[in-house]
Amino acid sequence: MSLFVRCTAAIAAAVLMTGCGSGSSGGGKDDAKSGSGSRSAPPPAASSGLPSSLTSQKLGWGRCTGASAPGGAWQCATMKVPLDWSKPDGGTIGLALIRSTATGGERIGSLLFNFGGPGGSGVSTMPAYAASLTKLHTRYDLVSWDPRGVGASEGIRCRGDNAIQAAESIDATPDNAAEEKAYLDDAAAFGKGCAKAAGKLISHVSTTDTARDMDLMRQVLGDTRMHYFGISYGTELGGVYAHLFPKNVGSVVLDAVVDPTADSIGHAKNQTRGFQRALDDYLKSTGQDPQQGSRKIADLLKRIDAKPLPTSSGRKLTQSLAVTGIVLPLYSKDSWPALTVALQSAEAGDGSALLRLADGYDERDASGHYGTTTHAQRAISCLDDKQRPTPQEVKKLLPEFEKISPVFGDFLGWDTAGWCHDWPVAGEFDHPEVSAAGAAPVLVVGNTGDPATPYEGARKMADGLGKGVGVELTWKGEGHGAYGSGSGCVDSTVNEYLLNGKAPKDGKVCS
Structure with a gap:
């Protein structure tokens, strides 16, 4: 169970696994997590206040290891950051980094990438995404990393x-009291599993924590300014970074942009639309x-809710899995034919194709092993999100959600009640503060x-x-993200900004 817009990296891989094609800059569950609040907390410690063991650390770049480790020019390293940024002299955790050094002359510096989530692994995504860069x-x-709580950086697995x-x-x-109890009990159990697995880390995986990690990363990499490319949730992270460190902003691109004004219910409504x-x-x-x-699909989902469909795997296609399977191919126009096939098969009584799509989204492999992206997503977003809608509040809102979408409204409405239900750590904020007076121009790319x-x-x-x-660039296109999606106008505008420092006029449109 998760809001759909939580991770670009996982969906990009899923689209490839299911043979749907890849037309976007990296799909996204998410992209956007539920809101992560106006910052009333004190700003991070200045560089001079950090121990030299952190600011002067030397990264031991070397060959990446592991079964899926990339070869060629890719190098990996581990960087130390404080577990608790309010106590920078205390314990540390390690962040996994990956890079490939500039291939030509006139090097500008490091360009950091966050592919979304929260929960997406930059270490596993960066090598594949580099083909478009x-x-x-x-x-x-080209540099990316697994943020705290993700993948090789103290990754959290909740069950x-x-x-x-x-x-x-x-x-x-x-649909009834018994199903509601089972739904909420499962949500609470998931949270308990996260707290047990993460220990102290459960309280230190917020977006603000990661933004502070980024500025230390900038220093350790030897960059005077932060050059950054954020996609989906990575745009929220970039906005928070710009707010905390406006004077350190260099060239920053935010693509597939999270609405920073929305709280968790607002985000769910945005996603439904x-x-x-x-x-x-x-x-x-x-x-x-x-x-x-849409009504035909909604009727199909109601029938599946009453009687899950059989599949060739022996598992049943439930309503929730069916909705997830419909969501995946919507991330890329190239994937739409796969949705047609899956819906036709489901109408004929076979849920196999929709289940394969859902498994791709959920990172389930042929052996039945699931990835942990959604575990990290939930730990991060529930630490960020102050708002905790109750089932009673959500029930009153369901007609509004269903009016927005007969297909997705009910699912996303209920998700606001279940996602952080009985979470073991209080949420910090209602929505992110991104104001960055004094920062250099930030290129914000939206796709209609x-x-x-x-x-x-x-x-x-x-x-x-x-x-x-903030400088807005619009692309009249389809899919999650604009850069690398087939628009020469978008790509050349972004490249001109990143390579030559020339931002377009605010409001430029690429059709």
């Missing part, structure tokens, strides 16, 4: 594979009336057809960064 690679070292699969039978849109908009565009492309096509982080968020991010800081 040839021009940038000539003058930048085992058998428990994850068992939870698939729980109805994420409860975005996915319904993408579904409408898909239905139009197949010659269907969006309203009639983005299902996961709807287009309207780009303008709100640009405005939130402040006059003279």
